Structures are given as C-alpha cells and as structure tokens.
Amino acid sequence: MSSTLNTTPATAPADIDTMRHSVNRLLGPDAQPPGGETLAILQSLLRGHMQLLIPEVEQAAWQRDKEDVPRYCALACVGEARGRLRAVARPGEHGALAYARRLARSLAALCDHHEALAGVVMCLACDQPLRDGEDTLPYDHVSPSGSALRAGRIHTRCAHTVRRH
Structure with a gap:
C-alpha cells in the first residue's frame, strides 16, 4: 500500500480556527496529554489538517515575488511539514505523543504562514x-x-x- 500526500488545493477555504483548536488540544496552556485511542485520533486529525493546508500555503507562497521573505519562509515551512508527515512515531505512547506534538507545531506554523500570506x-x-x-x-x-x-x-x-x- 502506497501513501501519498494530497498536493491539490482544497475546494473550500481552510478552517484555520478548527485547525488551531486541534493544535491547542496538544500545545495549549491547559492541554492534558491524551492517550490511547484519543491520541491516535488526534494524530490522524492533525495529519489531515496538514494535508489540506500544505497545498494552500504553497500555492499562496508561489504567487509572491521571488525575493519575498515571507514566501521563502512559508516554502521552508511546507518542506518541514512534509517531512513531518513522512516521519513515523517512535514506539510506545511517549513516542506517539512526541510525534503528535511535532505535528501540532508544524500545523501551527502552517496556520501562521497561511494567515500571513493572506494578509490576516x-x-x-x-x-x-x-x-x-x-x-x-x-x-x-x-x-x-x-x-x-x-x-x-x-x-x-x-x-x-x-x-x-
């Protein structure tokens, strides 16, 4: 079975508020570390959000001037996020939690770049x-x-x- 990344833009605009809510479940000030099935579901949710947002950020970045610093930073973030999606969690619940937190940080950065490129x-x-x-x-x-x-x-x-x- 082959796993590929979604590289086509979503038809509806990204729901950044929902994505940030998912990030806060792991990285928010009151976040409690989830475990078991909840952690697996949250990890899958974060991956799905990233697969939707990566093409949108990339497309917005490519539309900017070649010398534009936000463009360069956004494309670097996209590359990092793709790397996170290719990576696998280390065995055990601690490894899964650390991996989910890395996904959450990448998603938060993608949300920031999405908003910056859109002029929010x-x-x-x-x-x-x-x-x-x-x-x-x-x-x-x-x-x-x-x-x-x-x-x-x-x-x-x-x-x-x-x-x-």
Whole structure:
C-alpha cells in the first residue's frame, strides 16, 4: 500500500480556527496529554489538517515575488511539514505523543504562514485574528530606549489584559 500526500488545493477555504483548536488540544496552556485511542485520533486529525493546508500555503507562497521573505519562509515551512508527515512515531505512547506534538507545531506554523500570506492581521495581545467590524485599538509596545518593539492593533477587549512575553 502506497501513501501519498494530497498536493491539490482544497475546494473550500481552510478552517484555520478548527485547525488551531486541534493544535491547542496538544500545545495549549491547559492541554492534558491524551492517550490511547484519543491520541491516535488526534494524530490522524492533525495529519489531515496538514494535508489540506500544505497545498494552500504553497500555492499562496508561489504567487509572491521571488525575493519575498515571507514566501521563502512559508516554502521552508511546507518542506518541514512534509517531512513531518513522512516521519513515523517512535514506539510506545511517549513516542506517539512526541510525534503528535511535532505535528501540532508544524500545523501551527502552517496556520501562521497561511494567515500571513493572506494578509490576516493578528491582535498583538491575544494572537487571534482581527476581523472586519471588531473594535480595535492601536498598540505600540515601547522599549526603554523609546522605539516601538511591536506596533499594530489589538482587540478593545484585550486592552486591559496582561500578557507575559
């Protein structure tokens, strides 16, 4: 039996929110390590998400200028993600969990590149997309020397939350 990667773009746009939810099940701040059948199902889900997203990221990257740094980074991420899909988990539950976490990190990176190439603007406080119609505020994280380290926008609801960098 031969295993091949899906290299054709999905017909519907990628559901990045669902993909990020899957990633957070393994890498989120409150994530509890799944085991047994749940881990196998989650691993399969992550692989499926990656197989859908890889062609979309790759296609978006190829449309960018040859000298574009985000293009170069996205294509490197695609290569890394394909390598993760070809790899196999080490024996045992610890090996399966480590492999699933590697898949989750690759999927998270693919989601980031997908959004960056699509021009999605992220909230600098909560790392969630800023959608049309949401209330936002300008944000400058200023260094002691006076220059802005990160400038952008945040959700109004995030204005009074504390984020540890």
